[in-house]
Amino acid sequence: MSSALYRLGRAAYARRRAVIGAWLAVLVLLGAGAVLLGGKLDNSVTIPGTESQAALDRLAATFPEAAGTTAQVLVVGTDGGQVDDPAVVAAVDDAAQRFADVQGVTSAVSPFDTTTPGASETSDDGEAAIMVLSLRGEGVAIGADVKDELRALTDDLAAALPDGYDATIGGQLFSQEFPGLSITEALGVVVAFVVLLLTLGSFAAAGMPLLNALLGVGISTILVLVAAAFTSVTSTTPLLSLMLGLAVGIDYALFIVSRHRELLATGLPPDEAAARSNATAGSAVIFAGLTVMIALVGLSVAGIPFLGVMGVAGAMAVGVAVLISITLVPAMLGVAGARLVPRPSRRARRHAAARPAAVQPAAGRDAAPAATPADASDPAPHGDDEWDLPAQHNRFFAGWVRLATAKPWITVVVTVGAMAALAFPALDLRLALPDAGVQPTGSSQRVTYDRISEHFGPGANGPLVVTGSIVTSDDPLQLMQDVADELRALPGVQDVPLATPNASIDTGIVQVVPTTGPTDPKTADLVNAIRDLRPEIKEKYGFDLAVTGFTAVGIDVSAKLGAALLPFAVFVVGLSLVLLTMVFRSVAVPLKATVGYLLSVAVAFGVVTSVFEHGVGADLLHVSRLGPVISFMPIVLMGVLFGLAMDYEVFLVSRIREDYVHSGKARASIATGFVSSAKVVTAAAVIMVAVFFAFVPEGDINIKPIALGLAVGVAVDAFVVRMTLVPAVLQLLGDKAWWMPKSLDRALPSFDVEGESLHREITMRAWPGSDDVVVAARDLRLAVADGADLVQLDVRRGDALVVHAEDPARLAALLLTVTGRLEPAAGDLKVAGYLLPVRAAAVRRRAGYVDLRTEGVDALAAAVAEGPTVLAVDRTDVVTDVRERRRVAALLADAAAGGTTLVLGTVGPQPADDLLPDGTPVTTLAPSAGALG
Known part of the structure; x- marks a missing residue:
């Protein structure tokens, strides 16, 4: 992943005008498509299965x-x-x-x-x-x-x-007014720009994340409108898509730009810095984006179509943000060029000026060579010579992590206790679909709602409709009256004003007015009581009743979403454990991250409950009426917050692990990794909070609790969980934090977020020292139980490698390893200029492998026709027929003439040199060399 992103970043930097033009063309073409298709938002909502x-x-x-x-x-x-x-x-x-x-x-x-x-x-x-x-x-x-x-x-x-x-x-x-945008939401963008400017210290650098995000939300919003031409899309959907796309678009670009400026400070040229920042921060962006997308698509687990569409639209917005970040940002970095190189801080300049001239290295052949850009692969140093304005920031964050890890047990107890206290009100959380009672005070629908409650009772705002078939009844009018009397006797029923059959006398309805309002839990109890009465009424009157109406639909939606919450939570928690284990190769870190996420969710639920049900700060946030929050708030909040929490976990802990991998010092790496990433994580979290909170004061009642929950959840997760609790837990665990069973390590795929493979590839860029060497190996250990070492191996272009072995399995292991089909256990191996196993996919595209014992000579002919750079032919010893052997030799001659480097393997005494063209230089590995056998 990091290698591919490195190449992508370098290509986007070099072709910056084409990349920027392509994205603008996509925006224009999609906009034209949306206009032509004429997609319109459809606020009809159906809840199948209820x-x-x-x-x-x-x-x-x-x-x-x-x-x-x-x-x-x-x-x-x-x-x-x-x-x-x-x-x-x-x-x-x-x-x-x-x-x-x-x-x-x-x-x-x-x-x-x-x-x-x-x-x-x-x-x-x-x-x-x-x-x-x-x-x-x-x-x-x-x-x-x-x-x-x-x-x-x-x-x-x-x-x-x-x-x-x-x-x-x-x-x-x-009762339902679907939301639109207001000027308040723009304040979130203004706050984001101010934070970016303070973080990056440059108008050009600060503008890039904003341009990245605005283009992303423009494209994703148009895509939602295009989708509206083919499926039902509510007007809440593009608003959620916009909110998410804006937040993650800014954050993802911020991570890449910030890493780019760090690398520029080390002396790297801008094109190399852009490529490496895209490889490292871009890998984390892709992982973080995937987690958000998977969680959002998981909203469909509720089985409610409009909620599933919202999840898919949100995931699409995040996906667009990821694609734009890893392509457009490097292109914009190319436009900026060297203008983004941070200036040394005043402190650094004072130190440089005060440094005695006598200690400066003298010019001449004995002077130490200056660090070249290719050597500057490490991030910005953590010393006095800080760049831009991070000296004060680094001292601040160094003090933060020092305080968090000084007494780790106290930190854990205090933070968990505080979060538990904030989460406690969540026990009172009630869910319902909003009615006119939550509309703005003074609106016609709200005035009507309140006056009806005053004069007719709260139940008159949400009467229930009881319906059923009466086609078998001999006296449908009397039947309806009998059913009405049965319902009138139930507790919680204020009145039954209507009981009548339809014109064709095959269906009857009974209107039931509860004593409580549509979102009152007692109304839900009445609905359940009527449904519990179904067997008795069916037996007595033959009337198979069902309860419906706006109020009953809202109650059923809330119940269905509540039932889906636990499976969704299991899905999200299980996903986080697997993904984080893949990234960090650890058992403790994923468990700690998941527990922290659950604490953040609980705090978000608790604060939302305190505001919308208990009235804490309700007036300040323009909450028009206290009561239940919208039914899909918990599941949407859990899905979105999961992805964002994993963002901060990856960006913060990956830097800690990166330092640990390089130094081997678990506790020391907490401080260095924290200081390296805390500033950008802080900026990202502040931006997220600003964008989400901007939707709260004047936001629609459907979005307001979700936006508040996300703002609180992000703040708690970033500053309390990731930046306080996580360092304390890592300090307690020490080296145990990075322990992982070997069997699990082998079973799980690796996701190189830290760019370790790219770092290794860059450091070995000069090896083996000649472009003519096609296959190079040193200290190579094969992935077999008793793998042998190849101390040194250089096969140049035009040469051939012939391997003799007694063990067919070991011979096959070597040839499969050389062709990128089997990962080596240890050592260094380069084939066709690509380092293995980092670039195994590239090697497999350029290297062929044929086992003559199982595939035959026809397979060899097909492999030669593809013109590979390297061709490994295993078990040449099985070809004993003279004619077949001549055919093999002719095929190999054709391959060699086309520039293919040949690797032949044979078991036993049967030679293979006769299969090679005359005059071909041959490197031989045999049992006597101690390499194989």
């Missing part, structure tokens, strides 16, 4: 008037006036006719119309009356033009009423 949704679907076919959406027009005497005033009745009756003429309205019944009992009603105190409007289709799918016309007619009604009376509109149709 009783309420199934019943709603049946009603849409058998009783469409009851399956649609309702709106409530409330007329109230604001000064205690009675609504049966003749002037009020006349104005309301006239308005009912106007409402009925609106397109999409199936019925508008005046509360004073006695011919349709139960459809609308007046309050017991006589001060309020509700006109119920029935509309065709789902509420969120009804266009804004219809809503605007209904609002206008309500205003006309209010104007027509006598003084002291008012009319407002609300209800299910207006």
Whole structure:
């Protein structure tokens, strides 16, 4: 991975104009595609697999008037006036006719119309009356033009009423207002730029992450709109995509730019620094991005389509951010060139000026050679000669890690105790789909909601619909009344105003008004109680009931999401353990990281509960009403925070492990690795918190708790868990932190986030010293139980290597190793200029392997036709027929003439030199050499 990213970074740097132009062209073409396809956001939400949704679907076919959406027009005497005033009745009756003429309205019944009992009603105190409007289709799918016309007619009604009376509109149709953007969100970008400027100390460097993120969210948002032409996409989806893409786009570019400036400070030329920063920080970016993407796609585990679409859109935004970061950032670094080289700090300049001239190395042949860029592979030194402005930062973070690790047990106990205290309120966390009661105070729908609760009781804002088939009934009217009486007797039922069959008398509905509001837990208890009554009512009346309606759908969604939370948590935790074990080759580090993530999630839940249910700081955050938070908050927060927590774990701990790998000193590496990465992790976390928190004060109620939870979770995870708890735990564990069973190490694939392989490849760039050497090996140990050592081996272009061995397995192991198909156990090996096993894939593309014993001469002919750089032919001794042997020799001659270096293997005394073209220089390995056998 790091080698591929190194080459990609170098190529993007060299072809910077083409890369930048390509990404801009992608943006323009996608934008044109979105316009042509005409995709529109569809806020219709279906929840398959729930009783309420199934019943709603049946009603849409058998009783469409009851399956649609309702709106409530409330007329109230604001000064205690009675609504049966003749002037009020006349104005309301006239308005009912106007409402009925609106397109999409199936019925508008005046509360004073006695011919349709139960459809609308007046309050017991006589001060309020509700006109119920029935509309065709789902509420969120009804266009804004219809809503605007209904609002206008309500205003006309209010104007027509006598003084002291008012009319407002609300209800299910207006209970959900999907979010849009406001100027507040832009403040997060401003804060991000300020943090970038302070961190990087350069306007050019600070602007790159912002440009990277803005281009990424532009492309990902357009992709969401393109997808809307083919599938249902809610308007919440692009907002979540934008929030994530902006945050990770800035952070990922920041990591690469920061590492680039570190490498520039060591004296590397800009192109090499860009390539190496892309290889090291870019590897961490890819890993971090993959974890976020997998977690977001995992949202589909809930089985709710719109939530799965949100997860996929968020994952797509993160994926775009990753791709742009590892291609566009190196290109922008190429545009900046040497302008990003950090200046030495004042302290460094003072030290350089005060250094006595006598100790300066004299010029001449005895002077120590200056470090060349190729030698400057280590990150910026941790000494007095700091660059840019990190001297103060390094002292600050050195003090931080010193304090965290001085008394590690105290650090662990204090941090865990504090997080447990913050997480404690999460025990009271309640979930529900938001209704009009959480809309902004003063809005028409909120005023209507509050007035209905005052005059009719909170349950009138969310009546339940009980439905079932009555096709077998001999007296459907009496049946509906009997069922209504049964339901009326249940605790928690305030009223049953309507019980009627449909026009074709095959389906009946009963409207049940609870005593509690739509999001009250007691309403959910009533829904369950009605469902528990199903067997009894079916036995007595033959009525197989089902509970549906807006309130029941919300209750079922919350229950389904709650049931999916544990499987999703297991998925996320299991994923984190596997991925981190692959990266850090450790058992303790993944366990510690996962526990820290769970603590961060618990704190985020606790703070959200404190604000939205207990009211702590609710006014400051413009929370319009206390109560349950949106149902999918926990699962979305867990998915997003998982990826971000793994970001900080990788960026921080990978630097600690990198220092440990180079020094072998576990505890000393905590401080050096921490100081190297803490500044950029701090900047990244501050940016994340700023971007997420910007969606809180004026954000939509659907996004507000998610954004607050993410802001709190990121802050706690970065500063408390990763930068305080993690160093303390690593200090306690010492060398044990990096222990891993050998069997597990062999079983898991390796993910080289720290760029160790690239570092080894760069340091061995000059070996073997000649471009003519095609196969070079030293101290090579084969991956067999009693592998032998090859002390030195150089096979030049045009030469051939012939290997004689007594053990066929060992012979095959050598040839498979040379062709990149088997990883060596130890030592150094280069084939066709590529270091193994780092560049095994490149070697396999250029090196062929044929086993004549199992594949035959035809396979050799096919391999020669591919024109490989190196061709290994195993078991040439099995070809004893003269004609076949001549054919093999002819094929090998053709290969050699095409520039292929031949490696022949034979078992026993059978020679192989006769298969080679005359005059070919031959290097021979035999048992007598002690190399094999």
